[in-house]
Amino acid sequence: MEYKITAPFDKNTISKLRSGDMVYISGDIYTARDAAHKRMKETLDRGEALPMNIEGNVIYYMGPSPAREGRPIGSAGPTTASRMDKYAPELLDMGLSGMIGKGKRSKEVLDAIVRNKAIYLAAIGGAGALLSKAIVESEVVAYDDLGTEAIRKLRVENFPAIVVIDSEGNNLYETAIKEFCRE
Template sequence: MKRIQAPLTKETINSLKAGDLVLISGTIYTARDAAHKKLDEMVFKGMPLPFELKGAVIYYVGPSPAKPGKPIGSAGPTTSSRMDSLTPALLKAGLKGMIGKGRRSKEVRSAIRRHKAVYFAATGGAGALLGKRIKECDLIAFFELGTEAVYKLRVEDFPAVVINDCHGNDLYEQVGGIKCYD
């Protein structure tokens, strides 16, 4: 288990290998389908983004509402592939980490390698457990999108596994050939 800090540094990204279990602490940003569409448009038009993309980690999540006195509700990952077509432009603009679940497209995998980034998976369906690792949650953009708005999160020991590292390895591909029965 490796403890890493977000935003990610070059050294951290370089040290991560597909299959590594990590505990992420620091600042990450939420963005899923609707927010991606807006962010991508902003990148395309050269507009300033609501947060610094350089080194940033985006978490594909639409959390459930916070109960009184809590920062957030349940907050597990959503399916990453829906963000695939909009991801290469964000990687080109400086995005360094993504947290979601499921395989990425060939284009995203090669963009991850080209731009020296990393893709993590968190456990899909473990929303209550993952929500507890989020200590602060601030709405920073696209209020009208509700759960799909962009939130700035402070996470502590947020568990994830490296799927695609910056060296071109893919954990789903690696486990694809394994046998689980003798």
């Protein structure tokens, strides 16, 4: 199925999505990669508040290239999500509703997705220039010193992604392999 959805995601929207569905996201999402996740973890460990509200929000694992003239952002392709697996369960338990990246996730992340009725989406790797066309605004909101790994707030319109792990734990990477290997 195909859906047009709005970020931040609400639980009702998430509950309708199934592994394998195509979504087009409009609204506000945040970016964060390895260095930003490490810094967020250190912030939480000190008992301090994160630089943005996690509740209901979506994190896109992406570090953009510099913007061309007249554009809000450069190439904006996904980063391998498994590099954030050691941080994701805690953020999901704090209310993060979705993640966008590429590649498989650990069992701990899958369990946290199900426990929190969240979702994991994949963006198309290698298509960063195309994906950047769905980004209409970009603003650094934290950790500017990290350069491309700073946390950004993006305004997106019809950003394409595929539901990989739905709120019930169905995993497209596993079901697609089984479907492909059927005799």
